[in-house]
Each structure stands twice: as C-alpha cells, then as structure tokens.
Amino acid sequence: MQEILFPFLGGIGLFLTGMMLLSDGLTAFASGTFKRALGQYTGTPCRAFASGTLVTALAQSSTATTVTLIGFVSAGLIPFSQAIGVLIGASLGNTVTGWIVAGLGLKINLGFYTLPLIGLGALLKLLTRGRWAVLGMALVGFGLMFLGLNTLREGMQALSAMVSLAELLAGGFKERFMIMLFGLAMTIILQSSSTAIATTLTALHAHTINLDQAAALVVGAAIGTTFTGVLVTIGGTIYAKRTALAYILFNAITGLFAILLLPIYFSLVYYIGQYFSLQPGAISLAAFHSLFIAVGVVLFLPFTQQFAQIVERILPSSGENITERLDDSMLAIPAVALEASQRALEQVADRLLDAYDQLLQRSLSSSWEQQLIESGIVLDEIFIFVSRVHFPAGEGRWDSRRIAQLHAIDHLLRLRSRIHDLFQAEINFSEPVYGWALENSRCMLELARKGIAEKDLTAHMERIEHIASTLTNLSHQVRNDFLQTTAPGNSHAAAVLRTTDIFRWLNRTGNHIWRTCHYLSLGRNSGHFPAKVVENFQPDPDT
Template sequence: MFTIIGTLLGGIGLFLLGMILLTEGLTALAGDRLRTTLGRLTGSRLKAVLSGAAITALVQSSHATTLATIGFVSAGLLSLSQAIGVVIGANLGTTSTGWLVSLLGLKLSIGSLLLPLVGVGVLLRLLGRGRLASAGIALAGFGVLFVGLDLLQGGMGGLAERIDLSRFGAATLGARFMLLLVGLVMTLLMQSSSAALAITLTALATGTLSLEQAGAMVIGQNLGSTFTAALAAIGATVAAKRTALIHILFNIGAGTLAFFILPLLIWLADWLTGDGLGDHQALTLAAFHTLFNLLGAALFLPFTAQLAALAERLLPEPRPALTRHLDASMQVVPSLAVEAAHGTLRQCAQVVLQNAAARLRNEEAGFVVANLDEARDAAEVVARYLARLPEAEGEVLNRLNACLHLLDHVRQSAHEALKIRWQPEVEAIIPLSQHARELASLLLNAAQALTDHRQEEEIEPALQALRGHNQDIRLSILQASATRRRAMEATLEGLTLARSCERLSYHGERCLFYLQGLAGEDKIPPGSLVEAGPDPLADEETA
C-alpha cells in the first residue's frame, strides 16, 4: 500500500510540474503570430469545436487537448468563450478511442510516445535561446505531464482491475448509478478515461456486462475525466480555473441527461451500428459514447456566452477590477504584457475622466465604478508591471513607448483632478465656472467614447481649443483682483483652479491621442506616438 501511495503522490507531483512547465513554455512562445493562428482556429463556435475534436482524435487523449486549452487560457492566448468550444470538441474527439478499439482492437497510449519529449525539451532549453528554449520548456512540460499520468495509471491500475463488475447485474436505476460510480472511480484511479473505456469494452465483449450496464460505466468514466481538468487548474489563473469549471459543468450536464435516457440512447446506437464490422456490441457502445457527447454539444454550444457568465459569477476575479488583466505569467512576452497594460490604462483613463468631470461640476461621482485613488493606485501597479518586462524591440517597443506616455498622462490627470476644490468665492467667478462645466462635458464625452471603444475625433481639437481660452480666463481673474472687485484669496484659488483645468484639458487630450493610436489595427510607425515636444504646461508654473 505504501508503494501505491508513493506512486500516486509522485504521479500527481509530476503532473503538476508538467502543467507548470507547459504553461510557462506556452506563455514564452506566445506572440502576435501564435495568437492570430489560435484566433483563426477558434474564431467561431463551430471552428473551436472542430479544432478540439480533431486535436483530441489525433493524439487520442482528451486530457492533452483540455490541458493545452487550460494552458492557453492561462497564458492569455484564448478567451473563455473560445475555450468552451475547444473543451466541447475535446469531449467529442475522445469518443474516437472507442471506435478504434471496436474496429481495430487497438489501444493507443501517448504517454510512452511523449517520454522522449522530456529529453528533447531539456536539451532545447539548455542549448537553445529565445523561442527555441521556450519551445524546449513547453515540450518538456508536455512530456512530464503525461509521464505523471502514466505513473498514476501504473500505480493504481491494479486497484482498478480488482473491481468486481459482475456484482451490479440488475438493470435498476440504483444499480445503474452504482455502475456510473464504478466508471468514475476507474477513471480517477487510472487517470485515463480511454483506458477505463477499453476495460469496459473488454468486459462487454466477454459478456460480463450488458450494453446498458456498460453504458452507465461509460457515463461515469466521462465524468471522471473532469478530475484532470480540476487538477490542472490548481495554482492557475482565474481564467484557467473557469475553463476547468466549464469542462466539469459540460460533462456533468451531458452525463446527467444520458443517465436518464440511457435505454433510448442505447437503442438508437444499436440501430445506427446495425451489423457493421468488428464486434457489434462494442461498436454500439462506441456509438452510444459519441451520441451522448453530441447531444451535450448540441445543447450546450448555443449557450457558450451564458456558460462563460456563469463561470465568471461562480469564480469572481479576486484582484481589483482595474488591474485584473495584469497577469504576471504574460510578462515574459512583452507583446502580451503591453496589451494587458493598454487595457488597464484605458479603464484607468475612463475612471479619471469621469471623476474629473464630476469634480469640475462640483458633484459627487456616484456613477463611477471606481474613484481617483483606485485609478491612481492601478496606474502605479501598471508602472511596476511594465518595469519588469524583458527588453522589447520593433513594433512591440513602439507600443511600449506609447503605453508609457499614456501612463504618464493618466497619472498627471489623476493628480490634477485631485487638486480641484470649489470655494463659494470661486464659484462666483462666472467665466471660470462656465469654462469648468464645458471642460467637464468634454471629459464625460471622452470617457463614454472609451467605454464604447469608439473614436471621437472632435473631442481632441475641442479640448485644444478650450485650453486656448484659459489664458483669457486667468487675465480676467487677475484684472478683477487688481481693481479690487475680487478678494485676493478668491483670486489665488481661482487661478489654481484655472491652472488645473488647463492641465486636465491637455493631459486628457493626450490620453485620447495615445489610446486611439494603441487601439489601431495598423502597425505604429517608429516615433509616431511620441510627444511632439516638451509639455507646453511644464514651464508655466510661474506665468
């Protein structure tokens, strides 16, 4: 028993180590090209399902597809909606094992085939550089992962073989449920639903089980395969955990439906297979396995958006809302990290502009989801996040430069907005109050444009024009003070507020400029998103 427990723990440890290496390798290999390729393969629900099914049928393991999908989601290469289609396709693709066993009498296991990948991956990591070294990490992780699964299967296979299948001979619902549990436990022990399916097919062929009994066990084995996804989500990002949760929900839903209409599905599978090649009963069981997964796909695929929303509610993001996209695993890939920072700064700019507009109107910003302090803190997190990036070059360097400019203007906007204070004497300065309200209206329009991800080309020149009127407002305040029509305290407060308005209009306009440049699909020419000159407000402190 000690040997079995030691083997089990070692297998789990190797599995988790392989998952960590696989995720790190995929993240390091990720880039715009890989992201574009994945986007094409999973661009629609049908494409995602077909891709998942094809990959699983090719490698003969839904584990491989599911784990790779979780790795891609963890690395930020696949969205949750795209991953749902791949996971559903993986469940369809894994049914090909039953057809191969039934028709050819073969059982393919990729664990031993992938063992050489560990050695090849380590050599690439030691001898290669850049992407080659990253590919080595991913290959080694993929191999170690399945070595761990094989170790689990070898350590626990003896226990699975001791299960007395003949004990559950009755065709009642209770006996059917017990057989479902037996199938589930077999998969948990062997860590391979395909291996458990092969044992079930053998039992069916020798007459140990009836078709309905074997069908109940197959449902349990399908449910047991979710344990691997749950294990892979340990220590992963929230997005990866949501992918694993959806995999579990799909298998439970499809399995529950198949359990209650089992006789009908068995009859339909028997009718479809007829007197085909190979063992007829085994073919019927393979067809049953395919049918209930197809039924589950047909029911779940139209509701991928709802599934994603459910997963997000069940597994909420623990980090602050503004910085939830700053995944540390993406920092090894500057292109992905810059995009994450860009998205975060867009939200920060939106919050800052909304709060600034409310302060300019002397109102409470009750409609804002976050306050200025949160936006300012998030901007500081972005600064530390970008500071840890490796050296960038080419297009990524241009986008990083633009992102840093954007970061500076967001921080400066928050700083100026925090300085806005309305005193009764200042509110009485009519030109300044009107100017502040006009600026507030433009900033609100800009914030709404950012929320809707649309470009408002009129806002930037309007902010520039409004800034041009600031000098006249300051002169009118000074003249009123010089002719003793306004108290000195009100004059100084008014000049401070006018200065803040001028700086807010400038930094707000530059925020829009960089956000629109970063959001464009075309490549950013070198130097196109940099300041045309020094800050025009930098030397006006004593003006």
C-alpha cells in the first residue's frame, strides 16, 4: 500500500508545487509584458481571445490570467464584453499543459534530466535579486513539475498492477456526469486544473482508467478551474462577479456539451489522430481537451456581445457610484488597484471643479450641498483603499504613485472645504472687483477639467501653474491696495476686510486646484512629473 500511496501523494505534491513556482515565477518575470498584453491587445474579440490564449499558455496558469483580468474589469481598464474574449482564450491556453505532459512528460524521463534545472534555479533564487531570482524560481518549478510527474507515474503503475478502474463507472451519461463531478471536486481541492489533468493523464497512461473516464475527469477539471475566480469575487464589485460568472458559464456549457456528445468528440479525435499520426492514449486525451474547448470558442466567440448582455441581465447593476469599482480583489494586483483609485479621484475632482464653476456662476443645483457631503464620504473611502495598497521592496515607482494619490486626496478635501466656505459666505461675484479673479479661476477650471477628461493633465500644467501664481500675486496686490486706501474709522472697514478675505479664499482655492492637478498628474504618470513645473511655482504661504 505504501508503494502506491506515498508516490501518489508525493507526486501530486511535487507537481502542484512545481506548477505554482513555475506560474508565479513566469508571471513575475514577465509581469509587465503579460499585463500589457491583457490591457492593450483586447480591442476586438479575436485580439482579446488571442491575448488570453497566449498569456495563459506562457504563464501556465489560467488562474493568473483570470485573477488579473477580474482586476482589470473591476478597475474599468477592460470593458466586460472584451473580457469575455480573454476568458475564452484562457480556457484554450489552459490546454497547453496537457500537451506538454502527454507529449513529453509521459514519454521521456524528464524528471531526471530536469534535476540540474532545480539546482541552477535554487542558486539563482539564493544568489540573485529581481528578475533573475524569479526566473530561478520558475526553473525550480519546471524541474519539480516533471520530477513530480515521474513520481506520480510510479504510483499509478503500482496501482494499475493491483486494481483497474477502467471497467467501473463506464458507459452512459449518468456515469460520465458522476466522474465529471469527481474531476470538478478534485480540481477545487487541489486548486489547480493542471495538476488534476496531469494526474488524469498519468492514470490513463498507466491504464488505471480508460479514455471515457479520463475525458469526463478532464471536463470536470475544466469546470473546476473557474472556482478560484469565484473566490476572488466574494465581496467584490458587480463587474468582478460578472467576469467570474461568464467564465463559469462558458466552461460549464462547453463541458456539458462535451459530456453529452462524447462519442462524437471521440470520433473526431480518432480521425484527427489518424491524419496527424498521433498515438492513442494520453495524446488522444490532450487532443480531446483542446477540441471540446475549441468547439466552445467557435460557439461563443462570434457572440461575445450577446453573451455579455445575458450575463448583465443575470447580474444587473444597481447604479454605479464612484467607489463601486474599488474592491479588495484588486489589492492582489497593486498596479491595477492604483489605476482604479486614480480614476475614482479624477471623477471626484471633476465633480468638485464643476461645483466650483457653478458657485462662481451662482447657478447651483438644489442637490449641490448634498453632493459636497457625498464627495467627502467618497474621498474617505478612496483614502482607506489607497492606504491599503502596498508594494514589495524595489517598487518605488508605484509607491510614488500611491503617495501622489494620497496628496491629491488631501488637497481635494481642502478644496471641498474651501468651496463650502465660499458657498456659506453668499458672495455676489457679479461685482466688478472680482472680475479678474473670476476670469482667471474659470480659465483654470476649464484647463483642469479638460486635462482630467483627456487623462493628460501634464499638457496643461504649466498654464494652470501660471494662473495659480497670477492669482496669488494679484490677490496679495489687491488686498494691500484695499487695506492702504481704507482710512482709520471708515465705516466701510468691515466690508473691506470681508472683500480681502474673499480674495484670500479665491486664492487658496486656486492653489488647491493647482496642487490637486499636480498630484493627479503625478498619479497618472506613475510618480514622474516635469521638475520645472514644480520649481517655478511659488505657493501662497497662507494656503
């Protein structure tokens, strides 16, 4: 019994550990490339499908792809309809592992030949840092994966010598469905469809199970791989839940079609095998896995828009608010989390700038004051979210972006208070004395809102800085002129002091708008900002 149980459990453990190290190492080594592929190459369903397939095949993990994708959709970086193409591609890319195991792992004793890779990878991990260290981790994972496969094969061969399951639970739909559920449960427990598929391939290769049973197990593994996405979306946004549901529906419907039409699929696999001279057995199972997913691709990919609409009807939105896209699932991908918080801050900033513009024109809506209260609540929520985003050592660029966003929140809160104070003062801005201040303020507002809408405040920062500096200098000059021309005992002294206070408020509000734009630019440009803009500006010391 020990000859069976120990190699079986040890083999699964080694293969699972190897897959995790390989996936984590490759994802970290090429993190920027993978994220750019997902974020940029999704303009059409076909491009989204291609990027999902390629990234999953290279990362050797559909989980890494789907978790990243859920974060992108939650942050609004990828539209939900385009995300469906990526999910479909991830399912097809996940079949690559089966081909590697069936084509190499079960035919050649790669566990022996990959032992040097484990040693080399361990040395790289211990003696280097950065990308070389994570590459070492990937090499260790690659070696452990095949070492585990060899160990698992030994256990399966010992099991097949004692008992054969090939004659049990074979035949009808009911039996296939039961085996499929077992494969689903195995994948959920192992948290890796690749490990479940490798175990199935090894059992088939050792003749412990037959092809019919193995096919049902693979279908169950394909459906079970969606479970991680479900876990990630618990407590998440409606967009994250829609993405997870679409992944479940695609794999479940495709898998059930495969179970129902299994004889037809086997016939196709047989003809394909004859045409390409493929050997039956594990290779046939790998071909079946790719085939039934490919059929799902053909059925779903042309109708991603309609599929997206169905999922949206199942999970309708209750009405979007600014912080709806901020959820804990994105904290696993800090760069995506910061993009989501950046967009939320830009929305709040645009609302406050619009409120200030309404105030200067004295055309406030009835819900204006309530909007100010809500803006304060939203900024508090964004502050809590951004404060929880942390990066590993050496990621100073992203940490600078996080700090810039925290500064932006600070100035947006101050801007909100200034707007509220000006509202309470009930100022008549139609008086000529405020003309120059209103002209400059409105020009600044127009530039700031344009930059936020274009997501390119940097292009307008020099003019915004110049206007803020002009407001500061003219405000000081006007306040001095007013105070110097006010004679002692003048009955209008209180009115003069009130006017100078209003100029101070306008000046400080302008400074907060400039600083808000400055830090939003830092946040949008990953913490990098033209130094000359910062050096040229001399803020009001009273701000």
